[in-house]
Amino acid sequence: MPRIRLQVHGPVVVLQLANPPLNAFDSVQREELAAAARELADARDVRAVVLYGGERLFAAGADIKALAAMGPEEIRGWNRALQRTFDEVARLPMPVVAGITGYALGGGLELALCADYRVAAEDAVLGQPEVRLGIMPGSGGTQRLTRLLGPARSKNLLMTGRNVRAEEALRIGLVDEVVPADQVLETALGYARTLAEGPGAALEAIKEAVDHGADAGVATGLALERSLFTGVFGTADAATGLRSFLEHGPGKAQFGDAAQDGGTKEHDDTKGQEA
CATH class of the missing domain: 1.10.12.10 (Lyase 2-enoyl-coa Hydratase, Chain  A, domain 2)
Structure with missing residues (x-):
């Protein structure tokens, strides 16, 4: 089964992660995400994109079991490829809106940070917990988070690895809007449609x-x-x-x-x- 699904809503495309149960990033999902990003970048009739993980959660990060089996050189190549893929999402020429339900952790949050606007569910949980595993974010977390929140606040999240609930995420600027969980996709789509009507x-x-x-x-x-x-x-x-x-x-x-x-x-x- 495909790990990435595209749904076309007129000029807006929903790019949905589909790798249950946690939408954890493995090589297959990364390759499909990269292919989707390249296709969307060249699609003249797509005017906005919504990133979405589904009703249950956005994405819980990387496939830790797979990473634990890799050596340093293999990890370097895997990380370089994931950075490149997330960069392709961040560089999409049209506006990108993330609709965040459930958990957006590790690589999941790093993908959400590639969006231009983030809508989160009231019960959403976000964070960069890599330090708790003795490692660090490697797919843009230290860079995009710092540009969004500033050095001190970003270091707090990165160095403690603590989770941030939706209310705090909105207060510190990690997300831009908080709505009931069953309204996340429609709210993200509504904002994307508004932007899609622009020049x-x-x-x-x-x-x-x-x-x-x-x-x-x-x-x-x-x-x-x-x-x-x-x-x-x-x-x-x-x-x-x-x-x-x-x-x-x-x-x-x-x-x-x-x-x-x-x-x-x-x-x-x-x-x-x-x-």
Whole structure:
């Protein structure tokens, strides 16, 4: 059975982990996730993505049994591949929303950190517990968590390995919204649909400016912003938005066919999907 499933909801695709019981990352799931990310990155009709683990949980981390059997060189290669895969998810050009139910631990939280916005269930539990095993996060936890929460707060979570419940996660900025567990997917989809109705080129440029500008000095970030700002003026969406503003006032522009929901189709593999 496939470990990754894609569900198409009009311009939004739900990328669901499907490796029960814990959605633990093994080599098969990683390879399927990488293939799905590459396909979505090139899909012109996909305007937003939702990461989802299912009703029970998001993902409980890596396959520890498999990792314990690896030597240092094998671990290095496995880790490099997982970092590369998560980077592909983080670099998707369209907005990515994570819908977190149950547990998002270790590699599961590191994947959620690749999203642009995180919706968590009221009973969700998040954390980087690797230190309790005598190891450390290796798939972006030390880097993305620090950029999100700052050094001191991140070190607290990374060095203690403690779990964070949804209420605290919202307070410290680890997640952006908390809802009842049975509303996580629909809330994530609703936000993704809202973004999907926006101007795709401008959203992509904003994501690139924020993500890459944050890793550069202010002058470099401003230069990147200036270049992207100039570029979006040549797009059809910009022409539509500017004309609509002049003719009808602000907030009335409709971009492309993003507002149309073409229904829901489920795909149990990452090949031949319509996204």
